[in-house]
Amino acid sequence: MELKFDPKNPKYQYITEDSEIENSLEKLEKESIIAIDLESTGFDPYTSKVLLIQLGTPEISYIFDARVLHLKENERFKALMENPKTIKLMQNGKFDYGFLKYHFGIEIANIFDVMLAEGILTAGLKGSMGLISLRNLVSQYLETDLEKETRKTFENYTGKITEQQLIYSALDTLMLFPIFEQQVEKLKNEQLVNIAKLEFAVTRVVAEMELRGIFINVSRWRDIIASLKEKRNKYAYDFQESIRQYYATNGIDLFGNSVDAININSQVQLMDLFNNRLGLDVPSTGDNILATIEHPVAKILRDYRGYEKLISAFGESLLEKVNKVTGRLHPDFIQLGAATGRFSCQNPNLQQIPRNSEEAPFRECFIPAPGYKLVVTDYSSMEMRILADVSGDQKLIQAVNDSDVHSFTAALMFNKEYSADFKKKYPDLRQAAKIINFGLMYGMGPGSLARQIGVTPEVGKEYLDKYFKIFPHVRSFLDTVAKNAVSKGWSKTPAGRKRWYNIPDKSEPDYNRRISQIQREAKNHPIQGTNADVTKYALVFMKDRLKKEGVDGFVTHTVHDEVVCEVREDQAQDWSLLQQEEMIRAGELIIKKVPVKSEPFVGDVWEH
DNA sequence: AGAGGTGGTG
């Protein structure tokens, strides 16, 4: 590919005088597409400084020294960044958006993010998930090596910006244009333009979500952990006491301190205990296995694990992530973290905080700032509605229209009268139907279905047959998706989001296994992926609506089919209805054959 | 450092 710049000697203008700003802006304002990048002393906007802001054309990069220039007061600078008519090429724009919003009050508009574009174009393929580096894009699209070592020099810069740093900074904007041009063509060819637009709109919401963060009641959190530790320690002690007899130790060391027989957390040592010393024969030490074992040690271990899990995964380590400046948690939401289009979440992962329970009401520790409320909306049985919608199965559409899908399914399958109290009358039948309903969306087969419900494989197959006899279009839809995924190498959601598959060669030894894997993934993709599409539209709609209505509120969190906003107390109740409205509007963009439902909750803790 | 096991969420 022909480049419009010399990678060894890129053109740039380093601007260190306020008087030079206007001149560069004038040039940039003439462009319909500019590239933006930013160099900072770190990754956290609250504790890091902005050093350089690069705004580029295809030929030249204007490097603004943010330390010495008065950019915050420059309305023209801000207007350019916020101009919705100018496309802003960025790499992981969420990062720069957050810094510019916090340090300069700038809200970049009309982003084209090459990282997200690549994620959309390669969803599901190995190495495409999550964060894709500019270096990789440059290597792939421009067959050039982009030196990235210089970035580290910004973290402990000594004052003077070096020529090497300027070259590095300039390349980061110049490289974006030729990548952009090729990606646009690909997006058009794959009919992924609308999905790209959605992701680019979402990235501003995500940036603000991360910037705002989530308030957490630290002392309450510590109290929960402390009480869990007490219980865990008791079970840890009981465990050591009950297994000591199987080991050549009296449990006391030379100094009179008690010493453990084995490391209770070691899977290897536990296997030795169960299989060599207790005379059992366990394939693993997972909870599903331990649950079937009569031995008292298994019971103690299960109890211990229940507490240990919560303490290790959600204990003090989470509190360490509280931001020193804001006192809030600012997790990373990875916009294309999942192959299906869902978000993933890290540092900490607030999408896996346990549901509230008596002993560990973790979610109750997530609270609004003083003077605010949390407004929570989630979609009700969204994936079932999606399955009904995409399959077009009249019976399933009818089932989700009724108040309880699983009961209705059970009634049809087991020839019972459907009634409002079905759940009470036939809890087992409902549970079986629920497992089938969910299992199907994951491509489950008769074997594991039978195992889940606790029936023989033959009965499991009967159930499946019965199910598909009632919902024939569900079967045909899933089969078609699976077949097409293998023949075409991709599947897509109604909104157009694609997921690709590496189809193995027939000569591969595990060909059948891998094809089955792809078929299951493909059956799930339109369902999980549509859920992601809908929630992402909802996020964009909500942010826009908050602004339009002048509500003092922020999107703070999302968990796949749920959105949490933090809204000023006196506005929260009214806003909750608008939040519900936007959730439903987003759903109805894509889901046409069944109603979309979402109830709003206003409260002082995160639960619903 | 990375893999495997275990278990938390939707």
Add this chain to the structure above:
DNA sequence: CATGCACCACCTCT
């Protein structure tokens, strides 16, 4: 024959 989707964190062990 064995085959339930999508993630991330923590632990141990090599």
